[in-house]
Amino acid sequence: xxxxxxxxxxxxxxxxxxxxxxxxxxxxxxxxxxxxxxxxxxxxxxxxxxxxxxxxxxxxxxxxxxxxxxxxxxxxxxxxxxxxxxxxxxxxxxxxxxxxxxxxxxxxxxxxxxxxxxxxxxxxxxxxxxxxxxxxxxxxxxxxxxxxxxxxxxxxxxxxxxxxxxxxxxxxxxxxxxxxxxxxxxxxxxxxxxxxxxxxxxxxxxxxxxxxxxxxxxxxxxxxxxxxxxxxxxxxxxxxxxxxxxxxxxxxxxxxxxxxxxxxxxxxxxxxxxxxxxxxxxxxxxxxxxxxxxxxxxxxxxxxxxxxxxxxxxxxxxxxxxxxxxxxxxxxxxxxxxxxxxxxxx
Numbered sequence: 157x158x159x160x161x162x163x164x165x166x167x168x169x170x171x172x173x174x175x176x177x178x179x180x181x182x183x184x185x186x187x188x189x190x191x192x193x194x195x196x197x198x199x200x201x202x203x204x205x206x207x208x209x210x211x212x213x214x215x216x217x218x219x220x221x222x223x224x225x226x227x228x229x230x231x232x233x234x235x236x237x238x239x240x241x242x243x244x245x246x247x248x249x250x251x252x253x254x255x256x257x258x259x260x261x262x263x264x265x266x267x268x269x270x271x272x273x274x275x276x277x278x279x280x281x282x283x284x285x286x287x288x289x290x291x292x293x294x295x296x297x298x299x300x301x302x303x304x305x306x307x308x309x310x311x312x313x314x315x316x317x318x319x320x321x322x323x324x325x326x327x328x329x330x331x332x333x334x335x336x337x338x339x340x341x342x343x344x345x346x347x348x349x350x351x352x353x354x355x356x357x358x359x360x361x362x363x364x365x366x367x368x369x370x371x372x373x374x375x376x377x378x379x380x381x382x383x384x385x386x387x388x389x390x391x392x393x394x395x396x397x398x399x400x401x402x403x404x405x406x407x408x409x410x411x412x413x414x415x416x417x418x419x420x421x422x423x424x425x426x427x428x429x430x431x432x433x434x435x436x437x438x439x440x441x442x443x444x445x446x447x448x449x450x451x452x453x454x455x456x457x458x459x460x461x462x463x464x465x466x467x468x469x470x471x472x473x474x475x476x477x478x479x480x481x482x483x484x485x486x487x488x489x490x491x492x493x494x495x496x497x498x499x500x501x502x
Contacts (some may be wrong), residue, residue, distance in 0.1 A: 212415040219292060222299035226264045226311030230318050233257065235266035237277050247329075252281040256325065264311070271335055274325040275310055282317045290393030291319045297369060297392040307380055307390040318319030326388065328381035331355075331439075335376060336448050347385050347441045354380050355385030359436060363429045368398030370427055374435035375416045375449070376442055396427060404428065413459065415449030420465070446480030 220227065228236075234256035238245050246254045255277045258267040267273070280291060298309035313320040328334070331351055343351075355374075362369040374395040380390045394411050405426040407414050410417070418434035421427055438449050441461055449461045458464045468474040479487060 160376050203328070214294060214296065218313065219299065220312070220419045222295070224302075225295070225299045225309060226322070228264075228313045228322060229313050230313055230315045230320070232266055233277050233279075233313055233320055233322065236275070238269065240279065246276060252279050256280045256324075259310075259322075266432070276325050278321045280319045280324065288319065291321070293395060294321060294392040297395050301362070301369070303358060303361045305361065305388055306385070307346045307388040323390070324378040324388075327383045328385060329380060330377050331379040331387070331443075332376035332448075334381070335442060335446060342446070342480070343385075343443075345483055345486050345488070348444065349377065349386055351381065351387045352440055352443055354390065355439070356388040356436060358387070361397075362395075363432065367400075368429065370396045370398050370429055371432050371435075372396055372427065373412060373416075374432050375413050376439055377381055379439070398429060413449075415462075438462060444480065445478045446482055 238405040244255045257275045258272045258278045260267045260272040310322040310326040378391045380388050405428045416435040416438050418431040421431040465478050468478050
C-alpha cells in the first residue's frame with residue numbers, strides 16, 4: 157500500500173533466494189533456538205484498545221457486516237481507480253496489485269482523480285498466494301481495530317471471484333522501500349527512531365488488548381509511512397488471536413517471513429507475543445544497519461542479519477560496526493546502546 161504493498165500469504169520454504177522475501181513463508185524448522193523477550197516497553201497509545209471486546213470466533217457474515225467498513229461494488233472500485241489503469245499502479249506482489257484511487261469522503265462513491273479522498277485499493281489475484289481466508293482475516297481485524305499506528309481499512313469488495321481491500325493512502329510507501337532501494341537521500345537517524353517507536357506502539361496495542369492479537373508478520377515491507385513518516389502496521393492476513401485462559405501459547409502451522417520469524421516459533425509451532433517481539437528486533441537491526449534481514453547477494457554469515465550482528469551486540473565498543481554508514485556522524489552515541497540493550501531488541 158502507499159507506494160508499495162509488498163506482502164502476501166505466499167507459502168515458500170527457506171531456500172528461496174530473493175533479496176527481500178515478501179509474503180508469508182512456511183519456514184523450515186531447522187533453525188537454532190534463541191531467547192526472546194516477552195514484552196515491549198514502549199510508551200503506549202493513551203486510547204483504550206478497541207480489541208478488548210473482540211468477539212471470537214465470528215462468522216463470515218458478521219465480519220462483513222461491520223459498521224466500520226464500506227462494502228464497495230466492483231464497478232465502484234473500477235471507477236475509483238480509472239479501470240485499474242497501469243498509471244494508477246502503486247505496487248504488486250504475490251497477492252496481486254495495489255492501485256491508487258479516489259472516493260468522495262462523505263458518500264464513499266468514486267470521485268475524479270485529484271478530488272475527494274485518496275485511497276489504496278488492493279486487488280487480489282484469484283490464483284494468488286493470499287486466499288480468501290487471509291483476506292477475511294484482514295477484514296475481521298482491521299474492521300474492528302483502530303489505532304494511530306495501524307493502517308485504516310476503509311472498506312472491501314467481495315463480488316464473485318473478486319476480492320479487494322480499500323485502505324487509507326500512505327504517501328511515503330513502505331519502510332522497506334526507504335531502507336533498501338536506492339534513493340536520493342537515506343532516512344535520517346531521527347526518522348528511523350520515529351518509525352521504530354511508532355511501529356512498536358502499534359504492536360504493543362495489539363499485544364496489550366484483553367483479547368490479545370499476535371501480528372505474526374512484522375517486517376519492513378508491512379510498515380507503511382504517512383506524509384510525516386508516522387509508521388502504521390498493514391497486512392493482517394496472518395494475524396492470530398493470542399492464548400486465552402491458562403494457555404501460554406497458540407499451537408499453529410508455522411507461517412511468517414524467513415529472517416523475521418522467531419527461531420523457537422519456527423522450531424515448535426508455539427506462537428506467543430514473543431514471536432512478534434523477535435521480529436521487531438530484526439526490523440530494529442535493519443533500521444540501525446541499513447541491511448535487510450536476509451540478503452542472498454552476500455556471502456556466508458552475512459546473508460542473515462541477526463547472525464552477522466550478534467557478535468557485536470554484546471560489546472558497546474563494537475556496536476558501531478553494525479551502524480549504517482550512510483548515516484555518517486549523525487548518530488547520538490548513546491542511543492544505539494540504549495536501543496539494543498532494551499527489552500524489545502533481538
